[in-house]
Amino acid sequence: MLVAVGIGPGDPELLTVKAVNLIEQADQVFVPGTVAKDIIAPYRADPVVLSFPMTADEGYITRCIGKNADLIAPVARDGLAVFCILGDPNFYGTFGRLCAVLDEKYPEISYTSVPGVSSITAFTSAAGVTLNGGIEITDGSEQTATIRLKVRRPRETADELRKSGYTRFILAEKMYMDGQRIYQTDELPEESAYFSILYAGK
Structure with a gap:
């Protein structure tokens, strides 16, 4: 391993x-x-x-x-x-x-x-910066993925993102907690927990 x-x-x-x-x-x-x-x-x-x-x-x-x-x-x-x-x-x-x-x-x-x-996350502590709201993280290459935090209606959010060319989705719910669930593109639930992240890839 x-x-x-x-x-x-x-x-x-x-x-x-x-x-x-x-x-x-x-x-x-x-x-x-x-x-x-x-x-x-x-x-x-x-x-x-x-x-x-x-x-x-x-x-x-x-x-x-x-x-x-x-x-x-x-x-x-x-x-x-x-x-x-x-x-x-x-x-x-x-x-x-x-x-x-x-x-x-x-x-x-x-x-x-x-x-x-x-x-x-280390940068925010070292620089004394608090991040809230939407942010963009890139190495300068073409954007091929986006991440949405606290997604309460993942299926609806995925439908919106499909309009921008995103085709692959992964929802992580309660990561590293009791009740962790990982959903793939064709498994997205209608609603999800507060502790959730939706990955969208092209």
């Missing part, structure tokens, strides 16, 4: 209890560079440092990710491999690209992720 663990924006004390437990219990921990290695140093002294180059050379990036998958696969196949990622694993991270390679080369390996403090 491979677990991608979010290790937050830089302060080792901003790791979650679950993240620390997994890092300490793992058969092997992998990190994407020395910054991540330093963040987890209070909890693990022997991580394997992987190369995830910051370059526009897509071919080189793909080869590096393939080599990293080759290093992770034997551990994940027989035990617990933990891949530590700054911020949150699924929020502008390398985890998705690694999973695509694993799916192709090692389809027998299962993986999951544990959320971490993302750069966005």
Whole structure:
């Protein structure tokens, strides 16, 4: 099993209890560079440092990710491999690209992720900014997804978003609480709980 663990924006004390437990219990921990290695140093002294180059050379990036998958696969196949990622694993991270390679080369390996403090939520605390109302988060590329918070009528909201070209929807209700439910596009309920998030993708 491979677990991608979010290790937050830089302060080792901003790791979650679950993240620390997994890092300490793992058969092997992998990190994407020395910054991540330093963040987890209070909890693990022997991580394997992987190369995830910051370059526009897509071919080189793909080869590096393939080599990293080759290093992770034997551990994940027989035990617990933990891949530590700054911020949150699924929020502008390398985890998705690694999973695509694993799916192709090692389809027998299962993986999951544990959320971490993302750069966005860390920024609001560091800068003393409170966010309310609608916001836009982008890396400058074409917008392909939107997220709506506290969606009380998800099916109706999805119908509105379809007019703007969105076709895939996921509703998360009461995440990490008792009664958590995840609904896919064709399962959206008419009404949902206050603690709900609707993802829409193109």
